[in-house]
Every structure is written in structure tokens, then in C-alpha cells.
Amino acid sequence: MLDRTYKSLYDKIEPPDYLIVLTKEKMKKEKNKKHFSFYKYGAIAACFIIAIVVAIPYTKTINNVEFAGNAPMQSTSDSLSSSQIWMEGNFSGTDNLQEDLSSKSEASFESIPQSTGNAFSTNTSIGNASKDNTLVPSKSLGEKIIDFIKSIILLPIKLIQTLIDFFTF
Amino acid sequence: MSLQSSGTNDCEYEIVEKYASMVYKLAFARTKNKADAEDIFQEVFLIYIRKNPKFESEEHEKAWFIRVTINCSKDFWTYNKKRNHEELDENIPGLEPNEEILCDYLDKLPDEYRTIIHLFYYEDLPTAKISEVLKKKESTVRMALTRARRMLKEFMKGGEMDA
Numbered sequence: 001m002l003d004r005t006y007k008s009l010y011d012k013i014e015p016p017d018y019l020i021v022l023t024k025e026k027m028k029k030e031k032n033k034k035h036f037s038f039y040k041y042g043a044i045a046a047c048f049i050i051a052i053v054v055a056i057p058y059t060k061t062i063n064n065v066e067f068a069g070n071a072p073m074q075s076t077s078d079s080l081s082s083s084q085i086w087m088e089g090n091f092s093g094t095d096n097l098q099e100d101l102s103s104k105s106e107a108s109f110e111s112i113p114q115s116t117g118n119a120f121s122t123n124t125s126i127g128n129a130s131k132d133n134t135l136v137p138s139k140s141l142g143e144k145i146i147d148f149i150k151s152i153i154l155l156p157i158k159l160i161q162t163l164i165d166f167f168t169f
Numbered sequence: 170m171s172l173q174s175s176g177t178n179d180c181e182y183e184i185v186e187k188y189a190s191m192v193y194k195l196a197f198a199r200t201k202n203k204a205d206a207e208d209i210f211q212e213v214f215l216i217y218i219r220k221n222p223k224f225e226s227e228e229h230e231k232a233w234f235i236r237v238t239i240n241c242s243k244d245f246w247t248y249n250k251k252r253n254h255e256e257l258d259e260n261i262p263g264l265e266p267n268e269e270i271l272c273d274y275l276d277k278l279p280d281e282y283r284t285i286i287h288l289f290y291y292e293d294l295p296t297a298k299i300s301e302v303l304k305k306k307e308s309t310v311r312m313a314l315t316r317a318r319r320m321l322k323e324f325m326k327g328g329e330m331d332a
Contacts, residue, residue, distance in 0.1 A: 002290065003290045005268060005271050006286070006287075006290040006291060007290065007291060008268060009261075009264065009272060010194050010198070010287070010291050012261055012262075012263055012264065013193070013194055013261060014193070015192075015207075016207075019189075019211070020185055020186070022211070023185055023189075023210065023211050023215075024182050024185055026214075026215060027215065027217075030215050030219060031181075034218070034219065
């Protein structure tokens with residue numbers, strides 16, 4: 001008796017058509033929103049990766065410039081590369097790097113003739129003085145912008161390189 | 170408004186047609202309120218779209234919808250309790266006298282008993298399946314079903330319904 005009455009009672013309760021249509025429309029909107037949020041998070045992730053990739057070369061430049069300011073150089077153009085070689089040849093660790101650098105550079109200044117003139121990198125912003133007391137000029141805003149644009153142009157290549165490095169090693 | 174006018178023919182929307190009746194009836198059985206049942210109904214299918222669950226079988230699919238409907242009703246009840254929501258008198262058109270009386274008696278049962286009664290008598294689920302869906306022991310479900318039946322019988326004894 002109970003089951004028959006219960007069934008006949010609930011057979012009369014049906015969801016209205018407008019509710020089904022409305023629900024379908026809401027589902028459609030929700031699905032679009034879901035897709036949009038996927039693209040949104042994708043874009044944020046891409047921006048983050050781009051920011052990291054752009055920041056990496058700048059970090060490297062700063063490190064190199066620090067050494068370039070103290071290392072003996074032959075010319076302005078090869079300051080970065082030779083400072084890297086010099087650094088690799090002279091230092092193995094990084095714990096006492098600053099102390100080592102200052103002592104090494106003092107020794108270098110004394111031993112190497114200053115025929116190279118402005119032996120220090122023009123890229124440096126540290127403002128180290130050379131032997132003839134000339135201050136090394138820091139980068140102008142225009143140069144910084146050009147460097148930034150260059151780095152953005154080279155970004156895809158760097159990104160591919162990074163990925164290759166990542167998957168190779 | 171016809172069902173075709175929504176312009177959604179994807180298989181994802183076919184599931185609305187498939188489980189619309191079950192979800193709505195279960196929501197109504199728990200809330201005893203058309204407006205609340207409609208809100209729960211929409212929420213259940215939105216959760217389906219958001220979570221996009223993968224089902225192993227049709228049985229699993231049905232159990233998922235029952236489970237989500239019950240959870241949504243619980244959340245809805247908690248939310249409405251906080252808002253001091255007033256219950257509306259719902260009249261279902263075209264009810265027989267017996268059905269009307271049963272409807273009144275069902276109103277007096279606790280939510281949990283109403284759910285078990287609905288799943289057992291309308292969805293024809295065995296107690297083992299109900300216990301699985303409600304995540305309760307089978308003995309607890311059987312006990313609740315017995316108590317619900319006993320309560321209904323007592324209401325009937327005191328009322329006009331001829332059992």
C-alpha cells in the first residue's frame with residue numbers, strides 16, 4: 001500500500017520544462033567560464049615563464065659585470081667573456097668569492113700594465129674606478145630599453161635553448 | 170519554452186534529461202519545497218559540469234547523482250537555516266486524498282528517513298545500495314527504514330488514511 005501510494009504521489013512530481021532549459025543554459029555558461037579560466041591560468045603561467053626567461057640573462061649580466069669590474073681585461077668588447085674565463089680559472093667555490101675577488105684583483109692591478117686604458121666593462125653599473133681614476137659609465141635608460149627589447153626578441157630562442165638544456169641534462 | 174530551444178545538443182546536456190526526474194524528485198523529497206528543489210536541481214548539474222566526473226558504469230553515474238543531490242540538499246538546508254528561511258506550503262496539483270495524506274505524513278518524518286524511504290520505495294534501491302550511497306552501515310539503513318515505516322504507520326493509525 002505504502003509503496004504504491006508513494007510511487008503514484010512522486011509520479012506526479014516532475015521537473016518543469018523551463019527548469020531543464022534554464023539548467024542547460026547555465027551549464028553552457030559554466031562550461032565557457034571553465035574554458036576561459038583555463039586560458040586565463042594558461043596566460044598567467046606563460047607570463048610567469050616569460051618573466052623568468054627574461055630575468056635569467058639579466059641575472060647573468062649582473063654576475064659577470066661584478067667580475068668584469070675587478071678582472072684584468074684586454075678590451076671592452078671581450079670584458080664579459082674574458083671575465084668569465086678568468087673567473088672559472090681562478091675560482092672553484094663561491095663561499096669566499098668576494099674576498100678572493102678583491103685580493104685577486106688588487107694583485108692583478110699591480111702585475112698587469114695598464115696599456116688597455118679603460119679595461120673595464122662599460123656594462124657595469126657598480127661604478128668601479130680604474131687605475132687612471134676614470135669612472136666607468138653606467139648604462140643609459142635608452143640602452144637598457146634596447147637591451148630589454150633585444151631580450152624579448154631573443155626570448156623564443158632562449159626558451160627553446162632552455163628547454164633543450166632541460167631535456168638534455 | 171521547448172527543450173530544443175536551448176540549442177544544447179551535446180551529450181553532456183543529455184544527462185540533464187536522463188537524471189532530471191530523479192534529481193528533482195529526490196531534492197523535493199528532502200526539502201518538500203519546489204523552489205528549493207529547483208535550486209538544488211540546478212546546483213547538481215552545475216557541479217557535474219565543474220567536476221566533469223568520469224563514471225565506470227551507469228550504476229556509478231546514478232549513485233553519483235544521488236550522492237551529490239543529498240549533499241546539495243544538506244548544504245542548502247544549512248544555508249537556509251542560517252538565513253531563517255521560512256518554509257512555504259507546497260500544493261502538488263492533482264493529488265488523490267490518500268496521496269495528500271501521505272504527503273503530510275512524510276513532511277513529519279526527519280530528512281534522513283525521507284531520503285531512505287524515497288530511495289527504497291521510489292528508486293527501488295536495495296538497502297545495501299542505499300547504505301553505499303549514503304555511506305552508512307547497511308544495518309543503520311535497515312533500522313532507519315523500519316523506524317520510518319513504523320512512524321508512518323502510527324501517523325496512519327491516528328489519521329484518516331486507510332492502510
